[in-house]
Amino acid sequence: MKPVYKRIIFLVAILVLWELGGRLGLWAEIILPSPTNVFTAVYVGITDMTLVYDLIASFRRLIIGLTIALVIGTSIGVLIAKSKTADDTIGSTLLAFQSVPSIVWLPLAIMWFGLNDQAVIFVVILGGTFVMALNVRTGIKNVSPLYLKAAQTMGSKGIDLFIRVIFPASVPYLVTGSRLAWAFAWRALIAGELLTTGPGLGYTLQYASDFGDMSLVIGVMIIIGVIGAVVDQLIFQRIEKSVARRWGL
Amino acid sequence: MFIAINQLNKQFLDKDKNPSTVLKDIDLQIEKGEFVSILGPSGCGKSTLLSIVAGLTEATGGEILVNGTAIKKPGKDRGMVFQEAALFPWINVLENVMFPLKKEMSKSEATEQAKKYLRMVQLSNYLDHYPHELSGGMQQRVAIARALAMDPEILLMDEPFGALDEQTRSRLHGQLENIWMETKKTVLFVTHSISESIKLSDRIIVMGTRPGTVLTDIKVDIPRPRDKHKEAMIKIEEHVMSYLKKEIDKVVSEELNHETSI
Ligand SMILES: Nc1ncnc2c1ncn2[C@@H]1O[C@H](COP(=O)(O)OP(=O)(O)OP(=O)(O)O)[C@@H](O)[C@H]1O
Ligand SMILES: [Mg+2]
Numbered sequence: 001m002k003p004v005y006k007r008i009i010f011l012v013a014i015l016v017l018w019e020l021g022g023r024l025g026l027w028a029e030i031i032l033p034s035p036t037n038v039f040t041a042v043y044v045g046i047t048d049m050t051l052v053y054d055l056i057a058s059f060r061r062l063i064i065g066l067t068i069a070l071v072i073g074t075s076i077g078v079l080i081a082k083s084k085t086a087d088d089t090i091g092s093t094l095l096a097f098q099s100v101p102s103i104v105w106l107p108l109a110i111m112w113f114g115l116n117d118q119a120v121i122f123v124v125i126l127g128g129t130f131v132m133a134l135n136v137r138t139g140i141k142n143v144s145p146l147y148l149k150a151a152q153t154m155g156s157k158g159i160d161l162f163i164r165v166i167f168p169a170s171v172p173y174l175v176t177g178s179r180l181a182w183a184f185a186w187r188a189l190i191a192g193e194l195l196t197t198g199p200g201l202g203y204t205l206q207y208a209s210d211f212g213d214m215s216l217v218i219g220v221m222i223i224i225g226v227i228g229a230v231v232d233q234l235i236f237q238r239i240e241k242s243v244a245r246r247w248g249l
Numbered sequence: 250m251f252i253a254i255n256q257l258n259k260q261f262l263d264k265d266k267n268p269s270t271v272l273k274d275i276d277l278q279i280e281k282g283e284f285v286s287i288l289g290p291s292g293c294g295k296s297t298l299l300s301i302v303a304g305l306t307e308a309t310g311g312e313i314l315v316n317g318t319a320i321k322k323p324g325k326d327r328g329m330v331f332q333e334a335a336l337f338p339w340i341n342v343l344e345n346v347m348f349p350l351k352k353e354m355s356k357s358e359a360t361e362q363a364k365k366y367l368r369m370v371q372l373s374n375y376l377d378h379y380p381h382e383l384s385g386g387m388q389q390r391v392a393i394a395r396a397l398a399m400d401p402e403i404l405l406m407d408e409p410f411g412a413l414d415e416q417t418r419s420r421l422h423g424q425l426e427n428i429w430m431e432t433k434k435t436v437l438f439v440t441h442s443i444s445e446s447i448k449l450s451d452r453i454i455v456m457g458t459r460p461g462t463v464l465t466d467i468k469v470d471i472p473r474p475r476d477k478h479k480e481a482m483i484k485i486e487e488h489v490m491s492y493l494k495k496e497i498d499k500v501v502s503e504e505l506n507h508e509t510s511i
Contacts, residue, residue: 149305150335152323154349154399164348168339247338248381 033215041215042223050204051223057199058189061117065124066185070178073129077136077177091137094130102127102184103191110196120192120200127188128181135180139173140166172243179236186228251281251316251435252302252403258310259297271297273460275311281402284429284436286446287454288489290496294461295439299407302437303329315403325349328396332408334388336380342367342391343376349399366394369428386417393425397432404434408441422448426473443489447482448475455492458500464492 015035021027022034029037045051080091102123109119143166151165193202201220208216259272271294279285287295300306302313304323313320315327336345343363350359367373370390380388389409396404410418426449429436440446446453450469457464467489471481 146331146333146335147337149300149303150329150331151348152305153303153327153329153405154395155323155325155352156348160352164351165337168337171339246379246381 030212030214033218037215038218038222041213042219045204045216045219050199051201051220053199054201054204054220055223058193058201061121061124061193061200062185062189065121065189066128066182068121069125069128069181069185070132072125073132073177073181074136074174076129076133078140080133081137081140087137094133097126098130098134101191102188106192106195115196120189120196123188123192124185127184131184132177132181135173135177136170139170139177142173143169169247172240172247175236175240175243179232179240182231182236183228186231190224250278250314251283252277252279252437253314254278254302254311255314256311257298257301257308257313259294259301259306260309270460272301272308273462275461275463277454277463277466279435279437281435282433283452284438284450285452285454286438286440286450287456288440288443288446288493289456289461289464290458290493290500291441292500293456293458293496295456296407298456298461299329299405299437299439302403303327303405305329325399326401327403327405328399328401329405330389330392330396330407330409332411334380334385334392336388336391336395338380341377341379342372342383345380345391346395346398348395363394363398366398367391369397369431370394370424384417386413386421389413389421390424393428397428397434402435404436406436407439409438410445411441418445425449430473443486443493444482447471447485447489453485453489455489457492457496459503464496 018032019035022029022032033041042051076090076094080087080094105126106119106123109122113119113122147165147169148161151161156164190202190205193200194206195202197203198207201224205217205220205224208214208220254275254277257272257275257277258270260268260270263269275298287298289295297306301308302320304320304327307321320327336342337348340348343360346363346367347359350362354362364373364376367376370393372387372390372394375383375387375391380391383391393409410421413421422445428434429449436450438446438450447469453467453469455464455467456462467485469485471478471485475482
């Protein structure tokens with residue numbers, strides 16, 4: 001049986017058990033609302049546009065934050081790959097920063113920017129930057145010496161060598177870096193939104209929880225999970241695979 | 250003399266920072282248009298020598314003159330083909346061959362030039378393929394076209410057919426011989442294979458190992474195509490073999506001694 005079918009059957013089975021458990025009174029609706037109620041809550045949220053606005057707001061912050069993170073991350077990565085001094089100083093500090101969940105920066109960000117979009121975007125940027133920088137650095141350092149030698153015998157050096165050989169040769173690492181940056185940024189975004197003002201998926205999650213709307217809480221959780229999985233698998237993993245194939249990895 | 254290698258020495262530092270001599274007092278004169286093979290046991294420094302001629306490795310002593318000018322850096326006067334094709338996987342076949350041409354000519358000229366050399370290696374039908382879609386032999390032909398495209402005076406080849414199967418290899422021998430006769434390049438060709446060197450070259454430089462030195466310099470005076478002169482080829486093969494055998498025995502006995510001393 002194809003993995004896709006197994007996955008679908010598994011999901012359907014869980015939904016059925018979940019629905020049945022509620023109907024048979026194994027747990028109270030307030031503890032775990034049934035799938036039909038969750039579905040209704042999401043449906044209502046979409047038709048009255050509140051969830052749609054949340055999604056738009058969340059994605060706006062994500063795209064701004066992630067773009068800035070990728071640009072800064074790539075620049076730092078190139079710098080620490082090319083300069084020994086930068087690597088010894090900035091490079092080793094990056095590892096320390098990378099091991100701190102970026103959400104811990106939020107209190108500071110709120111002090112600096114206020115309880116607003118900018119604070120969340122700041123946290124998103126921090127979430128994506130370091131992992132991107134580290135991957136770009138690895139990519140540049142791992143360029144096959146054979147490519148470099150071949151290019152040199154063809155008269156390429158300096159900036160030309162960097163633009164035409166070193167950078168394209170590290171594309172597989174750039175893709176992996178972007179995928180991980182997205183994953184970290186997405187988590188940072190939702191965490192940041194939980195603690196700030198709306199609209200936004202995280203904010204609505206918090207809001208629904210405050211008002212005891214468990215159906216909406218679970219609905220938003222599912223939306224967050226589905227978006228995370230879909231972007232990762234349908235976009236990034238596909239690009240990663242096709243790049244790996246062409247680059248002969 | 251077109252290429253003059255004078256008293257060339259090369260030492261590498263080993264793990265304990267002790268210098269170990271890889272090439273010792275290499276003297277070699279090569280004329281324009283000659284096809285010269287360098288033959289020798291593994292580890293004798295053939296690749297190192299070629300890499301110094303290419304300008305990719307620095308010598309520790311001596312000099313290499315091309316047309317009277319000392320070589321310090323890589324340059325477009327010397328094209329290099331490696332054992333692995335070293336094509337760039339992110340661009341297609343045509344763009345790979347155009348790589349060395351980008352700066353010095355217009356795009357349309359570069360395209361024409363690249364196509365010309367791809368025709369020469371009979372790959373005109375694969376212009377827009379990517380390297381991973383080609384067989385090893387085809388990749389190697391693209392690499393040859395790429396080195397030829399910048400029209401170098403010297404073509405350096407480091408076991409270019411080493412990784413290929415026997416049939417492909419023998420077909421490429423024919424193609425390389427034709428290209429050489431057509432373009433009049435000076436070729437320095439590193440190989441493990443005695444028959445390959447006899448089939449292709451005007452001269453065979455047999456190298457000895459530890460340290461790498463020139464043992465002998467054999468002229469191959471057999472009319473081309475050489476497949477028709479089997480006996481003459483076998484005679485030279487025996488001659489070369491007598492030199493190589495001593496070297497290989499030396500390597501083997503050194504290794505045995507090394508093992509027993511451990
Ligand atoms: N960068 C390096 N640093 C230290 N030692 C090196 C380096 N490159 C080569 N050597 C040593 O120099 C010697 C000659 O190497 P080289 O690759 O030139 O041999 P070769 O004749 O091409 O061998 P093969 O036929 O196996 O390709 C070897 O003993 C190798 O260990
Ligand atoms: Mg070698």
